[in-house]
Structures are given as structure tokens and as C-alpha cells.
Amino acid sequence: MIGENRHIARARLLLGQGRLKDAEKEVGYALQQDPNDHEAMLLLAECKIDAKDYDAGISLLQQAILLDPHSDRPYYLLGFAHYQKDNLKEATKQLDIAIQLNPYHAGYFGLYAYIYMEQHNYKAALEKANEGLNVDPEELTCLNARSQALFRLKSSDEAYETIKEALSIDPDNAFTHTNYGWHFLEKGKHKQAREHFREALRIEPTMGRARAGLKESLKANVPPYRWLLMFSLWLSSKSKAARWGIIIALWIGVRLATSASKSAGWQVLAFVLAALYLAFVVFSWIGNSLANLYLSFHKEGKYALTSSEKYNAWSIGGVILLSIIFFTLNFTTGGKTQGALFFCSIVVFSLAMPLSQLQYPISFVTRKPSFWMAFALIGLGVCTCLSAWIAPAVFTVFLSVYMLAFLVYTWAGSFSGR
Amino acid sequence: MSEAIDQLKEALSFSPENIPLRLHVADMMLKENLLDDAAGQFNEVLKRNYGNAKARKGLASVYFRQKKFSTAIIVFEELWKQDELTWDEMVQYVRCLVKENSMSDAVEVYKKVLALNPSFTDVELDAILRTPSAGAFNDDFEFDDDDDFAFDDEAGKPNFLMEKPDLKFEDVGGMEQVKREIAMKIIQPLKNPDLYKAFGKKIGGGILLYGPPGCGKTYLARATAGEINAGFINIGLHDILDMWMGNSEKNLHAVFEFARKNAPCVVFFDEVDALGASRSDLRQSSMRHVINQFLAELDGVHGKNDGVLVLAATNAPWSVDSAFRRPGRFDRIIFVAPPDEQGRVEILKQHLKNKPVEPIDINAIAKVTDGYSGADLQAIVDIATELKLEESFTKGSVEKITSKDLQKAVKQHRPTTTEWFNTARNYALYANESGLYDEILKYLKIKK
Ligand SMILES: Nc1ncnc2c1ncn2[C@@H]1O[C@H](COP(=O)(O)OP(=O)(O)O)[C@@H](O)[C@H]1O
Ligand SMILES: [Mg+2]
Numbered sequence: 001m002i003g004e005n006r007h008i009a010r011a012r013l014l015l016g017q018g019r020l021k022d023a024e025k026e027v028g029y030a031l032q033q034d035p036n037d038h039e040a041m042l043l044l045a046e047c048k049i050d051a052k053d054y055d056a057g058i059s060l061l062q063q064a065i066l067l068d069p070h071s072d073r074p075y076y077l078l079g080f081a082h083y084q085k086d087n088l089k090e091a092t093k094q095l096d097i098a099i100q101l102n103p104y105h106a107g108y109f110g111l112y113a114y115i116y117m118e119q120h121n122y123k124a125a126l127e128k129a130n131e132g133l134n135v136d137p138e139e140l141t142c143l144n145a146r147s148q149a150l151f152r153l154k155s156s157d158e159a160y161e162t163i164k165e166a167l168s169i170d171p172d173n174a175f176t177h178t179n180y181g182w183h184f185l186e187k188g189k190h191k192q193a194r195e196h197f198r199e200a201l202r203i204e205p206t207m208g209r210a211r212a213g214l215k216e217s218l219k220a221n222v223p224p225y226r227w228l229l230m231f232s233l234w235l236s237s238k239s240k241a242a243r244w245g246i247i248i249a250l251w252i253g254v255r256l257a258t259s260a261s262k263s264a265g266w267q268v269l270a271f272v273l274a275a276l277y278l279a280f281v282v283f284s285w286i287g288n289s290l291a292n293l294y295l296s297f298h299k300e301g302k303y304a305l306t307s308s309e310k311y312n313a314w315s316i317g318g319v320i321l322l323s324i325i326f327f328t329l330n331f332t333t334g335g336k337t338q339g340a341l342f343f344c345s346i347v348v349f350s351l352a353m354p355l356s357q358l359q360y361p362i363s364f365v366t367r368k369p370s371f372w373m374a375f376a377l378i379g380l381g382v383c384t385c386l387s388a389w390i391a392p393a394v395f396t397v398f399l400s401v402y403m404l405a406f407l408v409y410t411w412a413g414s415f416s417g418r
Numbered sequence: 419m420s421e422a423i424d425q426l427k428e429a430l431s432f433s434p435e436n437i438p439l440r441l442h443v444a445d446m447m448l449k450e451n452l453l454d455d456a457a458g459q460f461n462e463v464l465k466r467n468y469g470n471a472k473a474r475k476g477l478a479s480v481y482f483r484q485k486k487f488s489t490a491i492i493v494f495e496e497l498w499k500q501d502e503l504t505w506d507e508m509v510q511y512v513r514c515l516v517k518e519n520s521m522s523d524a525v526e527v528y529k530k531v532l533a534l535n536p537s538f539t540d541v542e543l544d545a546i547l548r549t550p551s552a553g554a555f556n557d558d559f560e561f562d563d564d565d566d567f568a569f570d571d572e573a574g575k576p577n578f579l580m581e582k583p584d585l586k587f588e589d590v591g592g593m594e595q596v597k598r599e600i601a602m603k604i605i606q607p608l609k610n611p612d613l614y615k616a617f618g619k620k621i622g623g624g625i626l627l628y629g630p631p632g633c634g635k636t637y638l639a640r641a642t643a644g645e646i647n648a649g650f651i652n653i654g655l656h657d658i659l660d661m662w663m664g665n666s667e668k669n670l671h672a673v674f675e676f677a678r679k680n681a682p683c684v685v686f687f688d689e690v691d692a693l694g695a696s697r698s699d700l701r702q703s704s705m706r707h708v709i710n711q712f713l714a715e716l717d718g719v720h721g722k723n724d725g726v727l728v729l730a731a732t733n734a735p736w737s738v739d740s741a742f743r744r745p746g747r748f749d750r751i752i753f754v755a756p757p758d759e760q761g762r763v764e765i766l767k768q769h770l771k772n773k774p775v776e777p778i779d780i781n782a783i784a785k786v787t788d789g790y791s792g793a794d795l796q797a798i799v800d801i802a803t804e805l806k807l808e809e810s811f812t813k814g815s816v817e818k819i820t821s822k823d824l825q826k827a828v829k830q831h832r833p834t835t836t837e838w839f840n841t842a843r844n845y846a847l848y849a850n851e852s853g854l855y856d857e858i859l860k861y862l863k864i865k866k
Binding site for chain 1: 451482483485506509513517537538539540541542545655656659660691692736737841843844845847848849851864866
């Protein structure tokens with residue numbers, strides 16, 4: 001602090017107020033006076049990191065460390081930036097140095113714990129959080145990490161205990177409320193989750209994770225979506241290998257169960273099982289869009305949707321409606337088109353799957369192959385339906401090509417993890 | 419309990435007077451987080467060896483971890499006076515003091531901590547204790563004199579920049595509603611004080627303008643002063659920040675005193691959110707002070723505010739301390755929205771005045787600039803002007819600005835208010851308990 005110049009003092013205040021651009025300007029003045037000012041460089045790095053420009057932050061921190069290799073904070077910030085960039089290994093490395101230089105900063109252990117959480121190593125995460133709490137028993141990052149790790153380790157009582165403690169230390173902490181909310185979502189208690197997301201947003205209305213949570217908690221009003229959400233949140237707590245294992249085991253399990261019940265003569269059970277599994281697969285594709293469709297009519301929820309999500313939801317709603325129309329027409333009208341209408345109805349319905357993957361406004365400059373695949377399939381589907389009227393002779397050809405393409409598309413989609 | 423501890427405890431039962439052993443056992447318990455047991459052992463030591471420093475330190479550590487901060491402070495304080503604390507323990511002591519809100523003691527100890535380890539930083543402690551208005555580092559501050567606005571303490575007279583703007587309301591395009599409110603709330607009372615008294619209306623308080631950047635808040639404040647031929651003191655972001663860092667009370671008081679002496683006078687606090695905003699909730703101690711001082715001056719505690727009009731503006735109303743909004747203070751809070759179509763026509767006319775223009779379909783430009791702020795419209799005119807200037811240079815004759823030039827400029831310059839509304843929308847949707855943001859909801863056509 002000695003001899004610190006006024007620009008740096010101002011910048012620190014501005015940074016604390018979240019006025020990143022103003023803070024950057026002040027730091028700029030300080031750096032003009034002394035381009036090697038360690039403190040100014042650090043502040044600038046923090047501005048960049050707060051503005052989510054992690055690469056710029058990292059390169060500034062590296063410079064700051066060259067100027068003063070014995071200060072711990074730059075290493076911590078480096079660790080944080082790498083954590084945000086998902087470079088977990090590098091983050092750990094930097095954090096080790098920070099803690100070595102200053103073992104009395106509980107927040108460092110909190111971040112460490114979150115890195116372990118990200119790696120699904122919940123036991124190590126718990127240990128780190130506890131270490132931090134030894135330094136400062138009221139540190140909120142550590143308390144949050146501790147509770148989340150305990151939930152994963154199935155020590156629910158202790159976990160709830162820890163969350164209560166965090167909330168009693170600071171009832172106005174949006175981060176704690178948000179974590180609590182996501183926990184409840186995973187447990188299927190969407191109403192309790194909603195309360196916590198609302199509270200978090202009242203405190204910090206711009207918090208993205210809380211807004212996303214509130215949105216999910218509203219969508220969870222629709223039961224099948226709630227189950228899908230619980231399943232996918234639970235799945236996401238597993239390692240990548242475990243996730244694949246679960247999905248493949250599920251598939252094999254259903255195959256075995258259906259063939260076993262078939263051979264036992266329980267045709268109905270086999271059919272129900274297969275139908276349930278099919279419904280699950282289809283819903284895992286379009287469930288999100290359907291829930292968004294529900295949300296777009298919800299008094300509060302409609303403001304939570306982006307316009308891309310809205311158009312996406314409406315397009316799905318549209319094809320499903322069209323499919324139902326074709327389906328009823330098939331049975332109410334006679335003549336040549338009967339049968340063809342039935343297949344059209346199925347084709348139209350199946351279009352919901354590629355449609356659910358589109359972003360709006362549709363941009364043709366994208367290079368993503370998944371977009372082009374979806375788009376080609378939709379085009380083929382439309383042609384197939386049109387051919388039923390225009391060129392009934394080639395309808396069956398179109399239909400078989402479409403079905404083949406659809407199979408390829410869904411398989412490719414599943415394996416690319418969508 | 420671990421086996422090692424059990425064994426040592428058994429050893430202790432054979433030699434209860436072995437103080438080093440007992441301390442060792444207590445330390446191990448502390449490491450295992452067996453706080454109650456450790457406290458018991460430390461107390462045993464003190465019974466046998468009154469004043470044992472190690473045992474007292476151990477106890478303080480136990481209390482700290484048990485979050486019995488006030489008890490820990492009692493023990494630490496004694497040790498501190500006897501100069502027995504190690505550096506680590508000092509840090510713990512500071513944390514206790516901060517938790518118990520004993521700021522001046524915390525500052526004293528923290529100074530020592532930093533003296534022993536100058537590179538030590540800690541987000542929480544720094545945020546609370548390094549803010550100089552907490553009293554810690556005033557002496558070490560170096561003020562450079564590169565400021566547009568400086569307080570001259572030695573001469574006893576502040577040298578504010580007071581201007582006499584010649585801007586009038588008519589120079590401000592649109593904003594009819596806002597102008598009317600300002601007229602009723604602060605201009606009329608100044609002109610007809612007796613009338614207001616006759617109707618029993620209290621005079622005083624200020625107006626807080628909020629809204630996206632570039633929509634004319636500062637511009638309007640200046641025009642308010644010009645409209646009534648009053649002086650205008652603009653306290654900007656830097657001045658507010660410096661009030662925090664320097665001897666704030668004196669400065670704020672000086673501003674108001676100066677305004678009172680030079681009445682009628684408009685004191686305008688621009689970006690007033692900087693006075694109370696902090697992302698971390700560590701604002702209490704150091705900031706409260708400045709805010710309270712500000713409110714006291716606003717309330718006229720230190721002198722009558724006759725003829726002093728207080729205006730404030732902010733782009734971040736959500737960061738403005740709620741104490742400002744109480745009755746008698748900034749009890750009129752006005753949303754300054756981006757100009758509507760009619761307003762845009764007027765603003766465009768304003769900026770095209772005195773420029774070589776062909777007959778222009780201003781209405782057409784206004785139609786396609788929904789969401790553009792006054793500053794954006796000015797930027798559009800500037801862009802068009804530059805285009806023409808270049809052309810005039812090459813052609814060697816004065817080329818006039820056309821509709822086409824403006825249309826082209828509109829395409830080049832996107833409205834800057836979008837980002838603000840993205841943020842404001844969230845506040846209006848999720849944190850609108852007091853109806854503070856109803857105007858924003860209305861503007862965004864959100865029905866709740
Ligand atoms: N209503 C208006 N009429 C004329 N000019 C305006 C108007 N609003 C904004 N401007 C122009 O935009 C500039 C920036 O406006 P300013 O008052 O600084 O915005 P704010 O304080 O709301 O951020 C002004 O200097 C002025 O030239
Ligand atoms: Mg302004």
C-alpha cells in the first residue's frame with residue numbers, strides 16, 4: 001500500500017463494484033505511469049477474468065508472477081482462470097503453489113475442492129473443503145463444496161447440516177441458494193428448488209446458473225421432463241466412462257428383458273418394455289423442446305426463454321400437431337392416400353428429432369456437421385411427404401431412403417453425444 | 419479418537435504433571451479437530467502452570483475454530499500485549515477481530531501482520547481493512563495532482579469546478595415527462611417558495627435519474643441548471659471514489675457548504691451508485707460512513723439547503739444504497755428511457771442543426787432507430803458528417819449530408835442500450851419487490 005497511486009486505489013474500488021470497464025481504464029492510467037507495476041497488472045488480470053476473458057487474464061498473471069514470484073494471489077487467480085477454462089490439471093498445479101505460499105487462505109482450498117468435484121473425485125473434494133474450513137470455519141466456498149461433496153458421498157444428513165450452516169452464516173448468499181436449488185432439482189423436489197432459485201435471483205438477478213435453475217424448475221412442472229432432468233443431472237455427476245456404461249447397460253438390459261419375456265410367452269410385457277424404452281429415447285431428444293413449449297405458455301416462464309428456444313419449441317409443437325392431423329386424416333378419409341398418410345404422420349413426427357437440434361435464427365454459414373445432417377434429414381423428410389401427393393410412384397423409395405437416413409442420424413447423434 | 423492419542427492419554431494418567439506431554443496430546447487433539455478434548459487438556463495445563471503461553475495459544479485456537487470469536491479475542495489480546503503471538507496467530511487474531519467488528523484493533527494488528535510479511539494478501543481481510551477510510555492507511559496515501567477536480571484542504575477552500583451552463587430545456591430533445599417532473603419537484607419550489615408553503619408542501623429532497631447510458635441524464639441535469647440560471651457542480655465518478663479514499667467527510671461537507679454559499683445551485687452526483695455499491699457484502703464499516711455523511715448533508719443537518727437543488731444519476735440503480743430512496747431524500751426516482759420516435763426526431767434535429775444538410779426525411783431515420791440512445795443518435799450524425807467531410811475534401815467543395823448518409827450510418831452503429839436492458843430485465847423480473855423497476859417492465863412490455 002505504501003506509495004500506492006490513486007489510480008490503483010480507484011481501480012480496486014471500481015473492481016469491487018463490478019464496474020469492470022471503469023476499473024480497466026483506471027488501471028490503464030496506472031500502467032502508463034509504470035508499465036511494470038505488479039499491483040496494477042494483477043488488478044487488470046482480475047478485470048479480465050471477471051469479464052470472462054481468461055486468456056488475457058492468464059497472460060497478465062504470468063507477467064505479474066515474473067515480477068514477483070513470491071506473492072500467492074496471482075497463482076490462485078491463474079488456478080481459477082484455468083479452472084474456468086476446464087484445464088483442471090493446470091489449475092491444480094497453480095493452486096498448489098498458491099497454497100504453498102499461503103496456507104492460510106480458506107478460499108484457495110474451496111477452489112481446490114471444486115476442481116476435485118469437477119473430476120468426480122468427491123472424497124478428495126471433501127478433504128480439501130475441510131482443510132479450508134480449518135483455516136476459516138465460515139468460508140462459504142468451502143462450506144458449499146463440502147455440502148455438495150457430502151451429497152455425492154451419500155452423507156445427506158451432514159450435507160444438509162452444512163448447507164444450513166452456510167445459510168445461517170450468510171442468508172443472502174446467492175451462490176449457496178443456487179447450489180441448494182440444483183440439489184433439490186436432482187432430487188425431483190422442483191418446488192423447493194424453485195424457492196431457492198427465486199431467493200438467489202432476488203439477491204443476484206444476473207446470476208446465470210440461478211436463472212437456468214429457475215427455468216429448469218419451472219419446466220419440471222411437467223412430470224416426464226422432471227424425471228428426465230433428474231436422470232440427466234444424476235448422470236452428469238458420474239465420470240464419462242460410467243455414463244457410457246450406464247447408457248449401454250440400460251440398452252442391453254432392455255434387450256435382455258424383452259427377449260426373456262418374449263420367450264416366456266409374455267408378449268405384452270415385451271411390447272410395453274420396448275415401447276417404454278423407445279419413448280425414453282425419443283423423449284431424451286425432444287423432451288427439452290417440449291418442456292420449453294410448455295414454458296412458452298407459462299406466465300412467468302415465457303420471459304425466461306430465449307427467442308431461439310421459443311422458435312425451437314414452436315417448431316416441435318408444429319410438427320407434432322401436423323403429425324396428429326395426418327394421423328386422424330388417415331382414418332377419417334378414405335381413398336388412395338390412406339396408408340401413405342399414416343406413414344407421412346410418422347415421418348413428420350420423426351422430424352421433431354432433427355428439428356430439436358436447430359438454433360434460431362438459422363444460420364447457413366455454420367460449419368458444424370451436426371447442423372447440416374439435421375438440415376438434410378429435414379429436407380429429405382419434407383420431400384418424402386410431398387412425394388405422397390406429387391409422385392406416389394416413388395413414395396415408397398423415398399420412404400425407405402428416409403428411414404435409413406433417420407437411423408443413421410439418430411445413431412450418429414447418440415454417439416457424438418449430441 | 420486415534421490410537422496414538424489414547425496411548426498418550428494413558429501415559430498422562432501415570433505422569434499428570436508432565437506438562438510438555440500434555441501440551442503434545444492437546445496439540446494432537448487440535449489437529450484431529452477434537453476441539454472440546456483439546457480445550458480440556460489446555461485448561462489442565464493452565465491449572466498446573468498458570469499463564470503457560472502455549473496453552474493459552476492453544477485455547478485461543480480452539481475458540482477460534484469453535485467460532486467463539488469474542489472469547490478467542492480475550493485470550494489473543496493478552497498474548498498480543500505480551501508480544502507472544504506468532505505471525506500465524508496474529509492472522510487468526512485479525513480474523514476474530516473482523517468477525518466481531520472491532521475494526522480499529524483489527525487494523526492495528528493487520529498492520530503488524532503486513533509489516534512482518536509484506537506480500538501477504540487475503541481477499542476478505544484486504545477488502546475490509548485495506549479500504550483506507552477504515553482509517554488504516556491514510557498516511558501512506560500519495561495523492562497526485564492530476565485531477566480535474568481537487569480538494570484544496572490547506573487553503574481551507576475547496577476549488578470546485580462550478581459552471582454556469584447555457585444549455586436550456588429546449589435543447590434537450592424529447593423527455594417531456596421527465597422535464598415536467600423536474601420542473602414541479604425542484605424548479606417551481608425554488609421560484610415560488612411561498613406558494614408551496616401555502617399548500618403545505620415540503621421543499622427538499624432530490625431526484626434520482628436512472629436508465630441506460632447515453633440517454634441524456636447528465637445532459638438534462640446540466641440543462642436544469644441552465645434553465646434557472648443556477649450554478650452547476652458536477653460531482654463525477656472520480657470525485658465520489660476519492661471521497662472514499664481521502665478524508666471523505668470534509669469533502670462532502672465542503673461541496674454542500676460551497677453550494678449553499680453559491681445558491682441557487684444544482685449539485686449533481688453523477689454515477690451515484692459508486693457511493694454505496696459493492697459486490698462483496700463487506701461494505702458496512704467503511705462505506706456506511708460516507709453514505710451517512712452524504713445523507714446528513716442531504717437532510718440539511720449541517721446547514722439549510724435553501725436554493726440548493728440536488729440531482730443524482732446512475733446507470734445501475736440496483737447498486738444504489740436503499741437509504742437514498744427514503745422520503746425526503748431521493749424520493750423521486752425517474753426512469754430515463756431511450757427516446758421515443760418523436761424524441762428521436764427532435765434529438766436528430768438538434769444534432770443536425772448548424773450542419774450543411776439537404777432536406778432530410780428525419781422521420782424515416784427516427785423510425786428505424788428504435789432503442790437508440792441520444793448518444794447513439796449523436797454518433798450517427800457524427801459518422802455521417804465524417805463521411806461527407808471526406809467526400810468534400812476529395813471533391814473540393816462542401817458536400818451536404820443526405821438521408822442516405824444517415825441511413826448508412828445507422829447500419830454502421832448498433833444501439834448501445836441493448837446490453838443495459840439485458841441486465842435491467844433480470845433485475846426487473848427477479849428483484850422488483852418494491853416496484854422500483856415497474857417502469858422498466860413497462861418499457862419492455864413485460865406483464866407480471
Ligand atoms: N434528449 C437528448 N437531447 C439531445 N441530446 C441528447 C439527448 N440525450 C442524449 N443526448 C446526447 O448524448 C450525449 C450523452 O448523454 P448523457 O447525458 O451523457 O447520457 P447519460 O448521462 O444518460 O449517460 C449528450 O452529450 C448529448 O449530446
Ligand atoms: Mg452520464
